[in-house]
Amino acid sequence: MRKFENNILIFSVMLCWASAYVFIKGLPEELSDFGYLALMNSMAALLLMALFWQRLPSVNKQILFHSLILAGLMTLVLLFEKEGVERLAPASASMLTSLDIVIVPVFMIFLRKFPTRQQVIGIVFILAGVLITNGVSADGFPLAGTLFMLGDCVCMSLYTVVSNRFCQKDDPLLLAVVQLAFMGLIGMIAWNIESPGMIFRLQYTRSFLSSLFVLAIFTKAYAYIMLMYGEKYGDPVDVVLIFALEPVVTLFLSMLIPESFGGVEETFSMTALIGAIIIVIGSCIANLDWQEIRERIRSRRQSDGKI
Numbered sequence: 463m464r465k466f467e468n469n470i471l472i473f474s475v476m477l478c479w480a481s482a483y484v485f486i487k488g489l490p491e492e493l494s495d496f497g498y499l500a501l502m503n504s505m506a507a508l509l510l511m512a513l514f515w516q517r518l519p520s521v522n523k524q525i526l527f528h529s530l531i532l533a534g535l536m537t538l539v540l541l542f543e544k545e546g547v548e549r550l551a552p553a554s555a556s557m558l559t560s561l562d563i564v565i566v567p568v569f570m571i572f573l574r575k576f577p578t579r580q581q582v583i584g585i586v587f588i589l590a591g592v593l594i595t596n597g598v599s600a601d602g603f604p605l606a607g608t609l610f611m612l613g614d615c616v617c618m619s620l621y622t623v624v625s626n627r628f629c630q631k632d633d634p635l636l637l638a639v640v641q642l643a644f645m646g647l648i649g650m651i652a653w654n655i656e657s658p659g660m661i662f663r664l665q666y667t668r669s670f671l672s673s674l675f676v677l678a679i680f681t682k683a684y685a686y687i688m689l690m691y692g693e694k695y696g697d698p699v700d701v702v703l704i705f706a707l708e709p710v711v712t713l714f715l716s717m718l719i720p721e722s723f724g725g726v727e728e729t730f731s732m733t734a735l736i737g738a739i740i741i742v743i744g745s746c747i748a749n750l751d752w753q754e755i756r757e758r759i760r761s762r763r764q765s766d767g768k769i
Contacts, residue, residue, distance in 0.1 A: 465696070469749050472692040472704045478685045480711040485673045490664060495544050496656050497664075499537075500649030501674060506682030507643040517636060525636050528628040532637070533644035535621040542614035549607030558611035560592045565619040566702045573623070581699050584748025588706045588741050595709060595737030622701055626693045634690035642686055703748045710738040 489498065511518060546558070563585050567577045577585075628637060653660065664670075692701060713734055 465700075465749075468692055468696045469700065469704060471688045472696060472701055473707070475685045475689045475692065476705050476708050477711060478680045480708045481715060482677060482681045483712075483715075485676050489673055490667075490670055492660070493664065494653065494656060494660075495540070496649055496653035497660060499540060500646060500653045500661075502646075502678050502682050503642050503649055504646030505674065505678035506686070507639060507646050509678065510639045510642065510683050510687070514635060514639065517633070518639075520633065521636055521640060525632050525640055528632055529637055529640035530644050532621060532625055532628065532641045533648060535617050535624065536641075537645060537648050538617045539614055539621060542610050542617060546607050546610035546614055549604060550611060557592060558608065558615065560589065560706060561612070561615045562619045562622070563588055563699075563702045563706055565615055566622055566698050569619055569623045570698060577699050581703065581748045584703055584744040584746075587744025587747060588703065591737040591740030591742075591744060592706075592709070593737075594740060595734050619702070622693070622698045625690065626696075626698045626701075629690050629694035634694050635687060638686040638690045642682060700749055703745055706741060707745050710741055713738050 493501075543559075550558070567581070567585070570577065625637075650661075
């Protein structure tokens with residue numbers, strides 16, 4: 463798979479996750495975060511098992527072990543993020559979340575895989591864009607919330623690097639299916655400890671079920687399969703650089719459907735627009751294959767008789 467095609471896969475995953483807010487509005491208030499994770503992951507896993515049941519006999523001990531590790535890391539990511547967001551202002555949380563574009567390259571250096579010059583330049587641009595968009599205030603980073611968000615970044619970075627290595631050895635499809643099944647199981651256990659029997663007390667209205675179904679298909683089933691294939695054929699640093707575009711997509715969606723994102727006046731400003739443009743420039747610098755672009759331009763000029 464070519465780099466451009468793989469980048470499109472990763473971008474589609476980020477788009478699914480960024481647009482989840484549209485459908486989260488249809489979920490009942492009494493559904494806790496654990497309940498949300500339990501229902502989403504379980505439904506997605508069951509759906510994928512029904513679709514790809516012929517592949518399930520190929521699941522082996524290695525896939526089970528690798529999937530359990532990934533499920534555990536992603537569960538920690540979601541828990542750290544939940545606690546951090548509750549203790550920090552949105553701008554501070556967003557600023558800390560973006561640090562995975564620095565942590566992932568550091569992990570890769572330990573594996574003796576150094577980022578390219580394009581990636582380093584892209585990281586600098588993206589960090590500058592995030593800084594312009596969110597600003598920095600020393601009193602906006604209380605210790606507890608900051609530690610939780612740093613834990614989120616470290617676990618997400620580990621997930622990105624580890625999943626890339628696992629996808630080189632395992633079937634990405636099976637890795638996604640079993641991972642979702644483990645995440646659903648972990649979510650169900652935590653939900654039952656938090657609110658015993660709540661799964662039976664919820665009112666399963668048509669709006670709730672439709673939102674549940676759409677979220678399970680796009681933000682879980684589709685997203686995790688595409689993410690695993692993107693990790694198999696891509697570079698972990700490129701993956702996090704594409705995910706860095708999420709604030710830009712969120713800003714764009716907030717202008718199209720402001721009621722789902724707290725109102726456009728709360729998300730859009732000139733500084734946010736400038737920061738978003740710089741983030742896009744950084745992602746393009748890091749992820750576009752400039753050698754191929756130059757060759758295509760040269761080939762086109764030659765065919766037009768300009769060279």
